[in-house]
Amino acid sequence: MMTIPEISQKLFAAKKAKGLSFADLESVLGRDEVWIAALFYRQASASEEEATKLLEALGLSLDLVPELVSSTVKGLGPIVPTDPLVYRFYEIMQVYGMPMKEVIHEKFGDGIMSAIDFTLDIEKVEDPKGDRVLVTMNGKFLPYKKW
Incomplete structure (x- = not known):
């Protein structure tokens, strides 16, 4: 089973609480909804401006900006996906x-x-x-x- 990073859990919870879709966030960030979903899963890295806009739209602390702008380890790992x-x-x-x-x-x-x-x-x-x-x-x- 894929482990979801803590920041991802916070992003998804805030998105749900606000009733937003990835398409809604597309208009906030000016990025494609698939890229935004990849950012949520930490498969992409945001600029400081993108991270700030996203966190403000989700009502989350700007203390999370450094984590969203950091380079990530990409991929599912050496497993056959089960989803x-x-x-x-x-x-x-x-x-x-x-x-x-x-x-x-x-x-x-x-x-x-x-x-x-x-x-x-x-x-x-x-x-x-x-x-x-x-x-x-x-x-x-x-x-x-x-x-």
């Missing part, structure tokens, strides 16, 4: 990871998609057969350097 939604993405990579790699190499050459110069968008697509989740990953292609 069903997170596991589905792990499963997608198990099944489609190598095919995606082959198609990317065919189109771009030998390299990777950046997870640093990267955006991730999540949209709800209404469908009479059941609503759909549209996930768009957009990363800069980085060719492997030859030397």
Whole structure:
């Protein structure tokens, strides 16, 4: 089971108490809702201005600013995720990871998609057969350097 940092617990509790969504916080911070959610989980770092705006919007102490601006250790760790939604993405990579790699190499050459110069968008697509989740990953292609 993933351990949620104490600051994350405070952020989520304040967000819930205020009745805010990540989309609401998007207008406060001028950042995408997925990036803000990553900040909540400490998978991203805020500037001092962003941290201050977020904490003020949530009614939390500005004493938390240094923790929100600090560099973080990213990732889930060396575990197979057990949360069903997170596991589905792990499963997608198990099944489609190598095919995606082959198609990317065919189109771009030998390299990777950046997870640093990267955006991730999540949209709800209404469908009479059941609503759909549209996930768009957009990363800069980085060719492997030859030397």
